[in-house]
Amino acid sequence: MAEINTGGGGGHKGGKVRSKKASTRVDLTPMVDLGFLLITFFMLATTLIKPQTMEINLPRNDKIEKKDQTLVKASKSITIILAKNNKIFYFFGDGKTDPVTKGPVQVQTADFSKTGIRQMLLDRNAPIVALIKELRKEKERIRMSDEEYRKKAAQVRSGDAAAIVMITATDEAKYDNLVNILDEMQICNVSKYAIVDLSTLHKDLIKDLDK
Amino acid sequence: MPKVKIARKSTLVDMTAMCDVAFLLLTFFMLTSNFTAKEPVKVETPTSISEIKIPETNIETILIDPKGKVFLGIDGQPHRINLLRSMGEAYKITFTPAELKRYSLRATTGVPMDQMKAFLNLPDEQIDNPNAQKGIPTDTTAGSEFRQWVYYAKKENDKIVIAIKGDKETPFPVIKTVMKTLQDLKQVRFNLITGLKEVPKD
Numbered sequence: 001m002a003e004i005n006t007g008g009g010g011g012h013k014g015g016k017v018r019s020k021k022a023s024t025r026v027d028l029t030p031m032v033d034l035g036f037l038l039i040t041f042f043m044l045a046t047t048l049i050k051p052q053t054m055e056i057n058l059p060r061n062d063k064i065e066k067k068d069q070t071l072v073k074a075s076k077s078i079t080i081i082l083a084k085n086n087k088i089f090y091f092f093g094d095g096k097t098d099p100v101t102k103g104p105v106q107v108q109t110a111d112f113s114k115t116g117i118r119q120m121l122l123d124r125n126a127p128i129v130a131l132i133k134e135l136r137k138e139k140e141r142i143r144m145s146d147e148e149y150r151k152k153a154a155q156v157r158s159g160d161a162a163a164i165v166m167i168t169a170t171d172e173a174k175y176d177n178l179v180n181i182l183d184e185m186q187i188c189n190v191s192k193y194a195i196v197d198l199s200t201l202h203k204d205l206i207k208d209l210d211k
Numbered sequence: 212m213p214k215v216k217i218a219r220k221s222t223l224v225d226m227t228a229m230c231d232v233a234f235l236l237l238t239f240f241m242l243t244s245n246f247t248a249k250e251p252v253k254v255e256t257p258t259s260i261s262e263i264k265i266p267e268t269n270i271e272t273i274l275i276d277p278k279g280k281v282f283l284g285i286d287g288q289p290h291r292i293n294l295l296r297s298m299g300e301a302y303k304i305t306f307t308p309a310e311l312k313r314y315s316l317r318a319t320t321g322v323p324m325d326q327m328k329a330f331l332n333l334p335d336e337q338i339d340n341p342n343a344q345k346g347i348p349t350d351t352t353a354g355s356e357f358r359q360w361v362y363y364a365k366k367e368n369d370k371i372v373i374a375i376k377g378d379k380e381t382p383f384p385v386i387k388t389v390m391k392t393l394q395d396l397k398q399v400r401f402n403l404i405t406g407l408k409e410v411p412k413d
Binding site: 027028029031032035036038039042043045046047048050051052053054055056057058082169170171172173174175176177178179180182183186187195197 | 226227229230233234236237240241243244245246247256257258259260261262263264265275374376377378379380381382383384386387390393394399400401402403404405406407408410
């Protein structure tokens with residue numbers, strides 16, 4: 001309580017009639033209550049955290065002429081199929097023949113742990129990952145601006161040696177799976193990816209594995 | 212008997228300092244936080260390492276709950292009023308100014324057009340019930356309402372940025388339909404709202 005000392009409000013001398021001096025003490029306890037009420041309101045009604053976003057660009061749906069379609073190099077392409085219970089199936093090539101062994105397609109299983117799909121993507125995209133690491137070191141060394149670093153990084157990621165990923169999912173996959181796989185794309189520096197429909201070819205390939 | 216005089220100390224505590232602290236904290240919260248919009252359903256977004264912040268204005272939020280119900284909202288009350296009016300014209304429904312105002316106060320709404328008038332006339336206790344909103348129909352076979360909402364939102368505010376806020380457990384087919392509709396409307400750039408995850412050290 002703030003106290004302005006004028007001597008009033010204390011004992012008053014007996015005998016002589018003195019003019020009643022009103023007490024100048026102000027009790028600030030309700031003010032504090034008010035302050036804490038307002039704090040509580042703001043703490044509950046507002047948030048300090050601004051949500052983050054991931055930016056996505058999808059290809060357009062226009063009917064493209066067959067001859068204009070850029071054919072994806074089979075040896076560099078990976079197809080990832082998201083399935084239920086956070087399982088991932090993937091294979092290399094166009095789904096009909098394995099690009100390396102030229103035999104039937106090998107469908108492999110992975111999950112979202114560090115040794116799962118990320119390991120595979122880092123391996124396949126190894127040259128790009130190494131180049132990005134170099135670029136980051138160079139950024140520190142010559143004090144590159146953020147803008148320039150981003151431009152150069154984008155160039156590196158779209159280089160010829162980059163892996164190309166097609167992402168598709170079964171009906172039982174969850175949104176969480178999609179966001180996680182797009183996140184892995186960012187972590188492994190893959191910029192050439194596309195979200196495609198689940199075709200019958202894909203369905204046949206995972207039929208036996210996706211129980 | 213001699214009276215033992217106990218020294219009487221004042222029991223009044225000086226509250227000035229406490230008051231100062233309270234108002235300092237209050238000022239901090241007032242200046243550094245933003246009001247959260249009241250959402251019809253609670254959505255837990257997945258996490259990602261992306262650190263791009265959500266834009267503050269000109270944003271269109273598409274909220275998808277774990278059951279697959281779709282809600283849509285844009286920011287700016289005048290924009291919302293114009294959007295509802297355009298949708299009303301497209302579906303041959305006229306809304307009263309009171310209904311338009313009620314709509315413009317809500318951040319995201321997900322009601323099929325034929326139930327919209329009834330929804331906007333619900334009493335206050337019922338309107339915030341999550342079950343009161345059935346979600347915007349998205350099936351593309353019937354020329355979906357969702358597509359109309361997105362189309363008119365873009366017409367209303369050309370600079371609008373689309374942000375999809377889905378729950379972790381949202382089934383993938385709903386997301387696929389939403390993205391397909393956006394692709395059909397040539398809105399190929401959009402954002403996915405996520406929580407923050409640490410960049411893994413490799």
